[in-house]
Amino acid sequence: PSFVEISPSGFVTDTIQPADVLLSASDNCGIASMSVSPNLVDCSLIGDTLHVTLTVTDSSGNATQCQTFISVEAVPPMPSAITNCGSDSLMLFANPPSAPGNNVYQYAWSGPNGFVSFEQNPIILDANEQYAGFYTVTITGITGCTASGTLQVTPSQLPVSTPQLQISADTICDSEDFILSVNAAPSSSITYHWYSGTPPSGTLLASTQQPQLVIEGPHPGGTMKFYVVKERNDGCVSDPSNTATIYIVAQPVAVTTPTSITVCEEEPIALGTSVSGVGVTYQWTGPNGFSSTQQYPSVIQSATLADAGVYQLIVYRFGCASEPAFTTVNVLDKPETPVPSNPTSAAAPACVGDTILLTATPVAGAV
Template sequence: DDIVLSTSSTCDSYLWVGPGGSSIATLLNPLLNTTANTTTIPSGDVAYAGGSWSVICVSPDGCESDLSIPIDITINTPPDTAVANSNSPVCVGDDILLSSNSIPGATYEWSGTNGYFSSTQNPVITNAQLNDAATYSVTITLNGCSTGSVVPASVTVSAPPTVPNPTSNSPVCEGDTLWLFSGTTASTYAWTGPGGFFSTQDTAFIANADSTNSGFYNLVITIGGCTSPVGQVEVDIIPTSYVPQIWATSDTICDGLILELQTDGFVGLNAEYIWYGPSGLLDTTSNPTYIDPNITVADSGEYFVQVLIGSCLSLPSQVALIDVNPIPATPDITFTSPICEGEVILLATNTLANGYDWVGPNGFNSDLQNPDAINPATLIDAGSYSLAVTIDGCQSADSVINITINPTPVTPIILSNSPICEGDSLIIYTTNSASEYLWTLPNLTTISQTEDSLIITPSVVADSGMYGLQLVEAGCPSETVFTDVMIQDLSSSQPFAGLDFVVCDGETVLNLSAENNGTGIWSTLSTANIITPSNHQTLVTNLEQDSSYAFIWTLMNGVCGNIGSDTIDIYIAANPIANSDSLTISSGTEELIEILLNDSIPLSVNYNLLDAPQYGTAAVLNNGISYTTSSSQTSDAFIYELCLDACPSMCDTALVTIDIAPYLNAPDLITPNGDGTNDAFVIQGIENFPNNQLQIYNRWGNEIFYIENYQNDWTGEFNNQELPVGTYYYVFISQDTGELIINGYITLQR
């Protein structure tokens, strides 16, 4: 290896001093006098040596430093040449043994051209395969130095020979020569067989063979040092006294079935089996089986066989006695069909036999001559039933019958128009279909008909009771169902709810009491709550004052309908409310005050003066209170009382306040024609309003007259011109208060 020296110092040049010293001649070696801070000395250079090495740093002006602290360099000697050895060649499945020369303290690295690697000195590759064939090399390392020369080992892995397929001339007769043939070319042959037989020939033989030589012979061959698996051949030595065995699958057979005879078989290709029966020679077969596909009763008797192997004919076998029995006649079956669902299936036969085999639907089977009854029969029990009988081991053909089971009709739905009223038609019917309807009346008599309804008209009360119905299909009846029929007689009672009345004094609960002459019910369209509607006497709640209620009592007669209804009207009275009145009446006049116009009166009322007026006079009239003013008064008042006629205790009072206005009256017609009557527009009482204002307008709203402090002197003129005949509108105002005193229309005629 190269010696590589380096320093971390920075110098102009470097003098490298080793075991050769620092003489001028020595330092002339360019590898020892460098400008770089590192130098490499190869192994062939004169300066290449192990030992102590130092460096001198030279400055640019040629000054040299002292020697550096030295380092020791050791040069180790590499190991000898590495030689790889193996046990090649090997066979597939063997172990490959690799080895190398031994150097104490060294390490080893094996590699193969197939990617193999190992760090063991003498590695072993177990169970070698064909892909383990390769060139294997080893590198030996000692003190960090590896061998420079390597001698590899080439390993060959051979496949074993295929399994040999030996043959023979078997079967052979006793005393003949048995030949064994390898059928392949190999390096070696190894035969083994019965009785300790062994041979290394490719073709082996046994002269004068006997029965002890029968059996299996094994052959193993080697090729290229590899041993094959074991090949095998079976050999039969036929003794001249051989007696074959014969047997049948059954020695009792039924007519028309298959007869099968068998004997021992042989491996030999030329074995023949000669079969004999009651009629002589039957057949010669190449396999140890004889079959007669259709045996008959006439074929009963003795059977035997002989075996011919090559030229070896065996002795006759023992005799097989075959008995062929006739097939029994088809049995008879007694049964009943059709039947109804739920009835009993009875099966029987008159045929006598050793055994019985009944088979039918729904998993039915029996081995009895007369099977147990199927009770109750269901729809899945319908279908084909078969019977086969067995006599002397032979079974008859099936006797087949078919049993029909008619389903039970569905349980009917029975309906009616009950309850009904006497005299109506009673109709009892079903929604189910059937071919026959069987009706049962209350007196237990029955009626059969094809219609799905039973009508009794006119009905009477005696027709009430239980009615039954069965559906019938194909003679099968359904379950009977019943319905209860009610026929009600007529009634002549009439309802009476009571007399109308008013509830006074704020009561919100009342009692209703209808005439108790039958079953009835109270009802109302209002929000009132009738506590017991079906009772002719009941409380009613949830009533409100000032509300009217109508309660209806309906008398019922069951299914004969409602007999009739009667209504009672009830008013829950509220107190009347009398509101105060205030009005103005002209002085010196009489006026009717309609006091009820602004009062709240739910019912008819009566009224009277409770406190009379102080100045004027008041009189109670049918349509109000009449009031007459007195002279020189300006106001007055009185109090009246208002009471309900139906509830005299429910009253209210109100105050009537009267202002007395000065008297004022304007005409509605003037005729200014100079006759002294109505010639001017004269307002009576104008003296009560001396500070006044009068305005007159035509029909188009144009003011045609205006005056302050009017003196009753307008005669139908405007700007001193007579106005045309027509209707005019006037407004009379108090200038003191600005109040409108009077207004209206006036007609002008001439």
């Protein structure tokens, strides 16, 4: 059995030639003619197997015949793909068999990552490793005849996709670490080049095969910017990523005013701090359930012994916490009220010039 190929365009009729089915022939009188019947095929027969008869006639008019099978196959499209290093586009080409006229075929593409297209030569924008795999294009001629071709696109043929840089925090303290990362699995074929600044004039910080980089503190205060570039082991480099920004906050210093207070029972306790500014918040805690978020907390109007102890202040600047500062409050017992004693009375008044001795009940610790 042999085969013939025919265009699926619907415009072409092909003739089966004796050479398509005959391996060899000889005759003592010499061969005068050879013919195949049936010998005409069009694309409606694609996929069919025909039973054909070959007739060979010699120069004396003697003829002999043999039968065989011949399959009819479509001339397939020969799809191809092109990418440009540094670009993020994958260009596909159907490359259909030639046919008279324009717009002879309709096209249907399918491929990885849910790809579908009905263009002859589609372009996949922002192509990445998820688009590696097999692409099939099916062409349909004007009479409905079809043919398909398949193309494999390997990861090394794809553009190096532009990375999306992420940063672990928007705002941090100047002593804290933070992480730059790309949402991708580690790959021995990809190197990440990490930069501070903005493209294309950034300063290279490090190159890693891990899709993340830890930036250790301390850091200078203010705004810092970063970007990353991917490089494949064939030397193809991606476009720079988005620029990620982080704000570095200098750690505030908490100061309490005063640092020590001594009051008697029922006297007021006033706490405060001189620290202030944009983005500054406060957290006071202390004895007897004391809590406040004010720079100058509400005055404790009447101190009790339960209010004695250490009061702590933590100052935050844009969420960055200070080391704690303290005010120690001592609350002294209020002495007992003495009971006075007067030796005189209305019935026993003192005379002018007399000495009067006034006394009171003793109070411990009184002066």
